Amino acid sequence: MTSNINNDPTARMKSYIERIAAGPKMSKNLTEQEAEDALSLILNQSVSETRAAVFLIAARMKLETLEENIGYWRALHATCENVSVPLPRLLQIADPFDGVTRWPYFGFYAIPLIAALGLPVYGHSSAPAAPKFGVTFEELLIGHYQIPASPVEAARDRRLAALEQFQFSYLSLRHTHPLLDRMASLRSEIVKRTTLSTLEKLLIPLKAEENFLASTYFHKGYEVPMTAIAALAGFDTTVIGNGMEGTSLYGVHKPARLFRAVGQNPAEEILFDAGKTFAPETAKKIASACAEIKNLPATAPAIVQFGEEALESGSGPAAPLIACQAAALSVLFNQFDDYQKAYDACMDRLKDGGVFESLQGYLQFLKNE
Amino acid sequence: MTSNINNDPTARMKSYIERIAAGPKMSKNLTEQEAEDALSLILNQSVSETRAAVFLIAARMKLETLEENIGYWRALHATCENVSVPLPRLLQIADPFDGVTRWPYFGFYAIPLIAALGLPVYGHSSAPAAPKFGVTFEELLIGHYQIPASPVEAARDRRLAALEQFQFSYLSLRHTHPLLDRMASLRSEIVKRTTLSTLEKLLIPLKAEENFLASTYFHKGYEVPMTAIAALAGFDTTVIGNGMEGTSLYGVHKPARLFRAVGQNPAEEILFDAGKTFAPETAKKIASACAEIKNLPATAPAIVQFGEEALESGSGPAAPLIACQAAALSVLFNQFDDYQKAYDACMDRLKDGGVFESLQGYLQFLKNE
Incomplete structure (x- = not known):
């Protein structure tokens, strides 16, 4: 004392x-x-x-x-939830909790695809928050898909049950950290991002045998405390990068500097550029998808329209971006060892419509109780 | 726009x-x-x-x-009061509005003495404020002398009338700046001083023909904006210094660096050291008074006890400090041209009890309506 x-x-x-x-x-x-x-x-x-x-x-x-x-x-x-889940491995995707406003981002639809590749995964987000109040995973679930939000404990339990059944899910700060979730209006009054915006992306509300984190940094330099804290949190492998509009869609709008840390080891820096990492034909598809979506509004309806189109048939501008994100994360977390092979596997899964069915099943499951 | x-x-x-x-x-x-x-x-x-x-x-x-x-x-x-007063000259003493807590400060009693030397003067302060919540002029008036504080407008008018009658007075932010006064609790929540602590000492709620300001700075460097703003405010002569516990009792506990600005001219730096400025016998009295009061509590009762003793008979430890402060300000604002002569005049006024009577009259006047 x-x-x-x-x-x-x-x-x-x-x-x-x-x-x-x-x-x-x-x-x-x-x-x-x-x-x-x-x-x-x-x-x-x-x-x-x-x-x-x-x-x-x-x-x-x-x-x-x-x-x-x-x-x-x-x-x-x-003060965070601390739930053990009976999974050998589990990836958390933690994009900025204030969401996207500039470009439509389809990470929501990459999540069931990553699961279909064999890596259990969940998205951690919140209701659209300050300063951007953009679209988040949670906004798509509650605002668009009308998933029941209350009673909170029942909703949380259902999301957790769905993770075991579908190998993917989405969780909100409402479920994982009610005390932090309650601070949303105060954080809005502060106008600027605070340390909370960095640290909420490093929470570990679920614990599997092996734990992976894919997250993002706002400014160069933050990767140092972020990877150190992620190791402290118990993530076995952590990737922090600066993707499109600050998300974990790395390397499509510009080459991304990724920091990948395994255990307590210092992070390794990886320059990830979709234009060079994939075969030329794939790189071209990703680049033209990227150019196309920049003209689309970053709204929930647009994200849902193109995201569902991609999951149903592998077509439309969202498909190459969803496949690119899922492929990159699958390689970064050792599910695949070759980016192009992972991308091809992703496109196969999208084209057969199985991922779409899986997402529909998930949404039904959340609505049924 | x-x-x-x-x-x-x-x-x-x-x-x-x-x-x-x-x-x-x-x-x-x-x-x-x-x-x-x-x-x-x-x-x-x-x-x-x-x-x-x-x-x-x-x-x-x-x-x-x-x-x-x-x-x-x-x-x-x-948003400040803006009252013209029919006086040829008027000095405002603006010590830090959060008051003193370390050493008893007798500026309250220097004010009627300065008036007795022929320079009309008022103290500008507020109820004890964050961060120090120490004793202020206003705390002595309301808390100790039980001067009626409300209704606010009547109280303010009486304080202004008293200035004309007695050639000295005290004003509170309550009278001069209700919008700023209302922010006291918010400022307390902020914990640290803000720019408001600097700028409230540069308000000019009363305007005579010639206007003088004696104020203080917290950190070296602030004298630059402070003298610039005081000139903008319309003060003809401004003195900013770092006196005892940040007050305008300059040069007694250590040599003070004063910045004296006339009109729009750059401030002149004056090193003011009571130990060297006054005749040796006077300097000795000031030094021993300073040593003595450092052992007294900085509470309203102690300030009143020794302050009144000084005004009644020129005796006790407060007298040399009150005379030193009044003498320094009288010279800095051209009422006298010699520090020792000003000090001697001050001691004469204190010894004859006239200043005490004047303060009693002032307090009675404020109570009578």
């Missing part, structure tokens, strides 16, 4: 803000333990909304140390 | 926060006009408390440009 860790939450938060909000030259760092305490106070609503917002924006403006990021993550981890 | 100045206050504030809160390397500056708009939105409660707090802490952590400070000051100035 140090003199700063006293029993008065208000005094503790005051002391943390005094230190981190002193400006570009005079701000002091918190210890890992202090950072964990600070975010715990915020999550548990032991301090006012205003003071929580002041802390969060100051923590970001100061720039977090690795110790602080680990402390903040520990506070989130301690 | 630029594209950022649209009619939606929420969108405007969002855009301002996006720019200033991007962190140590990527934050952008606001124009003077944008800064004025931002603080106007906050003062008028056109944005949420949380968003106001986020803006204010981000503005400080980023460090304000001169343009931003001027813009913020313009927003405050536009």
